[in-house]
Amino acid sequence: MAGSAAALEITNLHAWYGESHILHDVHFSVNHGEVVTLLGRNGAGRTTTLRAIMGLTGARKGSIKIDGVEAIHLPTHKIAHLGVGYCPEERGIFSSLSTEENLMLPPSVSKTDKGMSVDEIYQMFPNLKERKTSQGTRLSGGEQQMLAVARILRTGAKLLLLDEISEGLAPVIVQALARMITTLKAKGYTIVMVEQNFRFAAPLADRFYVMEHGHIVESFAASELDSKMPVLHSLLGV
Numbered sequence: 001m002a003g004s005a006a007a008l009e010i011t012n013l014h015a016w017y018g019e020s021h022i023l024h025d026v027h028f029s030v031n032h033g034e035v036v037t038l039l040g041r042n043g044a045g046r047t048t049t050l051r052a053i054m055g056l057t058g059a060r061k062g063s064i065k066i067d068g069v070e071a072i073h074l075p076t077h078k079i080a081h082l083g084v085g086y087c088p089e090e091r092g093i094f095s096s097l098s099t100e101e102n103l104m105l106p107p108s109v110s111k112t113d114k115g116m117s118v119d120e121i122y123q124m125f126p127n128l129k130e131r132k133t134s135q136g137t138r139l140s141g142g143e144q145q146m147l148a149v150a151r152i153l154r155t156g157a158k159l160l161l162l163d164e165i166s167e168g169l170a171p172v173i174v175q176a177l178a179r180m181i182t183t184l185k186a187k188g189y190t191i192v193m194v195e196q197n198f199r200f201a202a203p204l205a206d207r208f209y210v211m212e213h214g215h216i217v218e219s220f221a222a223s224e225l226d227s228k229m230p231v232l233h234s235l236l237g238v
Contacts (some may be wrong), residue, residue, distance in 0.1 A: 005065065005067050005068030006029045006030060006031055006032070006065070006068075007030050007031060007032045007033075007034070007066070007067060007158075007159050007190040008029065008030040008053070008064075008065070008066055008159060008190070008192065009029045009030075009063070009064075009065040009068075010026055010027060010028050010029065010049075010053070010062070010063065010064050010065075011027055011062060011063040011065075012025055012026075012027065012061075012062040012063060013025070013026040013027070013049070013052060013060065013061075013062035013063070013064065014026075014060065014061050014062055015048055015049075015051075015052040015057040015058070015059070015060040016057065016058045016059045016060070017048075017057060017058050018058055021214070022045055022048045022057070022214050023045050023048055023049060023052060023057075023060075023214045024213075024214045024215050025062075025215065026045075026049060026062070026211075026214070026215070026216055027216060028209050028216055028219065030159075030190055030192055031190070032188070032190055033185065033188050033189070033190055034190055034191075034206045034207065035181060035185050035190075035191045035193065035204055035205045035206050036191070036192050036193070036205060036206065036207050036208070036209065037192075037193045037194075037195050037201040037204070037205040037207075037208050037209070038050075038192065038193070038194045038195075038208075038209050038210075038211055039195065039198070039201070039208055039209070039210045039211070039232070039235075039236060040210055040211035040212060040235075040236070041212070041235075041236060041237075042196070044211040044212050044213065044214070045211050045213070045214040045215075046194040046211050047089065047163055047164075047194055048214070049194075049211070050086060050088075050161045050163055050192065050194060052064070053071075053079070053084070053086075053161060053192075054076050054079055054080075054084065054086045054161070055071075055074060055075060055076040055079050056076060060072060066079070066082040066083070066084060066159065067082065067083070069082055080109045080155075080157070081109045081110075082109075082159075083109060083110050083113070083156065083157050083158045083159055084109075084157055084159045084160075084161065085109070085152030085153075085155060085157030085159070085160050085161065086152075086161045086163075087148050087149055087152055087160065087161065087162045087163060087165060088163050089163045089164045089167065091144050091145060091147075091148040092148065093136040093137060093139070093144050093147060093148065094136050095135060095136055095137035096135075096136075097135070097136050098132065098133050098134060098135060098136065099128055099131050099132045099133070099134050099135075099136060099139065099143075099147060100118070100132040100133070101136075102136045102147055102151060103118065103121065103128070103132075103147065103150055103151055103154060104118070104154070105151065106151055106152070106154065106155050107155065108155055108156050109155045109156055109157050110155070110156030110157070110158070112156075113156040113158065114156055115153060115154045115155050115156035115157070116150075116153045116154055117154075118154070121150045121153060121154060124150070124153075124180060124183060125146045125147075125150055125180075127142075127143050127146060128143065128146055128147055128150060131143060140173075141168060141169055141173075142169045142170060142172075142173030142176070142177075145165055145169060145173070145177065146173075146176070146177070146180075148165075149162065149165065149177075149180065153184075158188070158189055158190060159189075159190045159191075159192070160184070160189055160190070160191045160192070161192050162191060162192070162193045162194070163194045164194055164195065164196060165177055165193070165195075166195065166197045166200045167196060167197065174197070174200055177200075178200060178203070178204060181193075181204045182204065185204075193205070198232070198236065202222075202225060205222055206221065206222055207219065207220070207221050207222065208220055208221075208222070208225070208228075210231075210232070210235055210236070212235060217235065218231060218235065
């Protein structure tokens with residue numbers, strides 16, 4: 001199945017929070033092993049798109065196919081079990097648990113892929129190994145962000161939805177996260193990133209989609225980035 005179907009295919013997606021109609025007829029697809037970035041100003045609908053994929057909005061309609069399986073009517077836990085890992089902006093680190101306990105918390109979501117071992121994760125994130133007995137919320141912001149991503153990698157999820165992972169972090173941590181994305185791509189992970197930090201996203205992504213007012217208004221490949229800069233200036237102010 002992985003060979004034929006896109007990792008993620010979204011068609012005619014609409015989503016609401018209460019009476020507010022946030023997403024309007026969103027279409028995009030992500031191939032296996034790709035890194036795709038959703039760009040847009042705050043309030044454009046990018047985070048809502050990730051939440052809609054996970055079934056975390058109010059009403060939604062349209063089509064969300066994960067490896068060819070229709071997920072629009074599935075509850076969130078069943079969507080996760082299609083091999084999807086979501087890293088929200090607020091990270092969700094448990095303060096009462098140590099770093100390693102936070103890491104071990106989520107169950108496996110894949111019958112076939114048991115995910116990265118703790119040793120592999122510590123190899124990728126040496127900071128977390130050093131802090132494995134520290135309380136989760138005693139970690140720095142950057143270490144908490146690493147932990148939030150690492151926790152997903154242990155579950156066996158192969159499609160990663162990452163919301164603003166570089167926001168507010170020191171440049172050295174942002175560089176470490178960029179290396180992580182590059183490593184994960186080399187391992188065959190599929191990644192959808194919502195990013196405000198264009199400089200972080202630009203060298204990592206294979207393709208870009210730009211959102212405005214709940215619509216996709218532009219899409220282009222990394223090879224077209226230079227020619228699209230005037231458009232991005234007007235849409236994003238980058």
